Amino acid sequence: MMEPKEIAGLIKDRYPTEVKDxxxxxxxxxVVIKKDRLKEIMKYLFSTPELYxxxxxxxxxxxxxGKKDNRFEVVYHLYSMRHRHMIRIxxxxxxxxxxxxxxxxIWAGANWHERECFDMFGIRFNGHPDLRRILMPEDWEGYPLRKDYPLKADLGEMEWKGYKETIEIAERNKIYEIR
Incomplete structure (x- = not known):
């Protein structure tokens, strides 16, 4: 098992211009990296036998x-089952x-995580096999976990298009409730 600092050092040695911090x-x-060579770095972390x-x-x-030059980050928590070590990218x-x-x-399990990140923050994942909303309705406007997303709005202005239809269906279904 490698210590996380040792793993971070290996990443920094191999990709010195990509590691920012x-x-x-x-x-x-x-390990904070530039996004341009993310895929290459992740393949290295996956395929290198001593890291795996x-x-x-x-x-x-x-x-x-507004707190950093780059507004968003995508955070990856990686673990090696074989070596029992971890790192955050x-x-x-x-x-x-x-x-x-x-x-x-690289990791098939990223599918739903990337869709959630897209749905909540609006970050697009290039090459994703099925990038569409996963939590919000397809016609939802905006990204709810962005800091500039309104916490409270005039429902007349910002009402979800399917809201009235959903309420009508719920009212009709009350007829079938078991008491």
């Missing part, structure tokens, strides 16, 4: 809205170029 907080190490990150634990988005995604390469061809 390495941080540690409460024993967890994060065969399990994508989680993938999520973060919106820094953070790829920066600018608001004006809000896309990043999909890793579904």
């Amino acid at each position: 390495i941080t540690e907080f409460r024993g967890q190490v994060s 990150f065969d399990y994508l634990e989680d993938l999520c988005g973060v919106d820094y809205a 953070k790829a920066e995604v600018p608001e004006d170029d809000c896309n990043i390469d999909s890793v579904t061809d």
Whole structure:
């Protein structure tokens, strides 16, 4: 088992211009990278025998809205079942170029995580096999986990198109309720 700092060092040695920062907080190490060579870095982490990150634990988005130069990050939590070590990779995604390469061809389990990140933050995953909403209705406008998404709105202006239809169906279904 390698320590996370050692793994971060290997990534930095192999991709010195792509690694922007390495941080540690409460024993967890994060490697912040530029998004351009994400796929290459992830394939390296997956296919290198001494690393062999065969399990994508989680993938999520973060919106820094005005706190960083690049507004978004996509965060990958990787684990090696064989070696029992882990690392966190953070790829920066600018608001004006809000896309990043999909890793579904490396870890099939990334499929739904990438769809959720797209649905909630609007980050597009290049090469994703089926990039569409997963939590919100297809005709939903906006991305609910963005910091600029309104917390409260005038429903007349921002009402979901399917809202009235859904209420009508729910009312009709009350007839069939078991009491």
